Amino acid sequence: MKDLAERAVAGDDRAVARLITYAENGHPDLHEAMRAIHCHGGKAQVIGITGVMGAGKSTLVSEIALEYRKRGKKVGIIAIDPTSPFSGGALLGDRIRMSRLTIDPGIFIRSMGTRGMLGGLTGAVYDVMEILDASGKDVIIVETVGVGQAEVDIIKIADTTLVVIVPGLGDSVQAIKAGLMEIADIFVVNKADTPGIERTMAEIESMIDLGYRPGMRKTPVMATSARECRGIIELVDSIQEHRFFLESSGSLPDYLRKRYEAEIVEIIHKRLMTMIFDEKVFKEKVKGLISRIETKETDPYSAAEEILAELLK
Amino acid sequence: MMKKIRVLVAKPGLDGHDRGAKVVARALRDAGMEVIYTGLHQTADMIVNSAIQEDVDVIGLSLLSGAHMTLFTDVTNLLKEKGIDDILVVGGGIIPEEDIAPLREAGITGVFGPGTPLEGIVDFIKGNVKR
Structure with a gap:
């Protein structure tokens, strides 16, 4: 396993890929490998891309x-x-x-399933970011699943979050104004080659204006056509400007701290859930509690209390 | 530890008919596998590179143009060249009976022609993955 970690750090694609598989599957030796890798990470710039399905996220990532x-x-x-x-x-x-x-050796792509995780990401995403980072990638782009309104976990891991929307959906701005509207560091109105682009841009800009206070960084709204490769250079400039903003305002280390915090929470969450629902001792207890809830002997709150009491013993 | 079978479904060459590939991809998904679909017009280089990065257990090749003898074996030759021996390679499409044996010989372990039941493909993969 240590050898695999070393090869991954040296940039060997096959080792990187195998380690990612171990991270996805929760391989018993993963812990050791991740410990070996940790000191090589924390350098890459992380860009998150989220938005409704069909907005053109994958084409934009490309x-x-x-x-x-x-x-x-x-x-x-x-x-x-x-x-x-x-x-x-x-x-x-x-x-x-x-x-x-x-076929570009300078690019590594990994497709991942959410495997039960809500929020637009997947449980192993922290490990995978760290592995890619340690293997020498300068920029890591994370593309979330097509999201609705509340899947905003991407901000826990990205330095710069892009929210991608498209014109012509009519209610699309309504649909995003609650959750997604708040997380964008940059708005991208993709498919700028379709009619209705000006109106969508204006609607988003006016919404940003509503929340704007002097002295704040104003969220830019960029028009792109990923299919026609338009607006991409400007968009990447804008991402780098945001990165510079984070560096010069001294808030970049906060992002990394926030990511580590989210990662610890995720690891604990995963362990606890496995412990309670998969491991023998608790599994039986949970089963028993469920049937007692069924027969109204107890209720879900009391059952949860009982499990927690046992855990914290 | 939760292991899932990962399959790369790829369309080599210039043939643009991917309905079969999509039907198979969907059946594998419904059987609980993680299916990565590459899209059309893939070269052997692209397929093998994708398979490496995705760390798949299986490569499924689909071709209806008749060029399977060349294009399928390009993939298995490249795998050999790179020393990769833990990926199961299967292929499907309009494949004449007499081509099946040489394809198997070349490392395309499972060959599925028209009319193959989807469960047959699922079971073959489950029974033959190498790790």
């Missing part, structure tokens, strides 16, 4: 990655698609739009 390659950066891409809650299977189709990137 174009952004190509632009960073032109600027001499190595790029890691984590593309997340939903896992079926019914079969546990997934159809991961983000690579279809990234064909042009697959």
Whole structure:
């Protein structure tokens, strides 16, 4: 395992890929490998891309990655698609739009299923970011699943969060104004080649103006057509401007701290859930409690109290 | 530890008919596998690179143009060249009976022609993955 970690740090794609698999599966030796890798991470710039499904996120990721390659950066891409809650299977189709990137040795793409995680990400995303980072990627782009209103976990891991929307959906601005509206460091109105672009841009800009206070950084609204490769250079400039803003305001270390905090919470969450619902001792107890809830002998609150009391013993 | 079978479904060459690939991809998804679909017009280089990065257990090739003898074996040759021996390679499409044996010989362990039941493909993959 240590050898695998060393090879990954040296940039060997096969080792990187295998480690990511171990992270996804919760391999027993993962802990050791991640410990070995940790000192090599924390350097990469992390860009999060989120937005409704069909907004053109994958195509945009592809174009952004190509632009960073032109600027001499190595790029890691984590593309997340939903896992079926019914079969546990997934159809991961983000690579279809990234064909042009697959033979560039400076780009590593990994498609991931959500595997039961809500919030637009997947449980192993922290590990995968760290592995890609340690393997020498300068920029890591995380593409979330197509989100609705409240899947905003991306801000826990990204330095710069892009919210991608498209014109012509009519109510699209309404749909995003609660959750997504608040997390964008940059708004991207993609498919700028379709009619209605000006109106969508104006609506978003006016919404940003409503919350604007003097002295604040104003969230930029960028128009792109990923398909026609328009607006991409400007968008990447804008991402770098935000990065510079974070560096010069001294808040970049906060982002990394926030990410580590979220990661610790995630690890604990995963361990506790496994302990309670998968491991023998508790599994039986939970089963018993559920049947007692069924017969009205107890209630879900009391049952939860009982499990917590046992855990904290 | 929760292991899932990961499959790369790829369309090599210039043939643009991917309905079959999509039907199979969906069946594998419904069988609980993680399916990465590459899209059309993939070269052997692209397929093998994607398979490495995605760390798949299986590569599924789909081709209806008749160029399977060349394009399928390009993939298995490249895998050999790179020393990769833990990926199961299967292929499907319009494949004449007499091509099946040489394809198997070349490392395309499972060959599925028209009319193959989807469960047959699922079971073959489950029974033959190498790790």
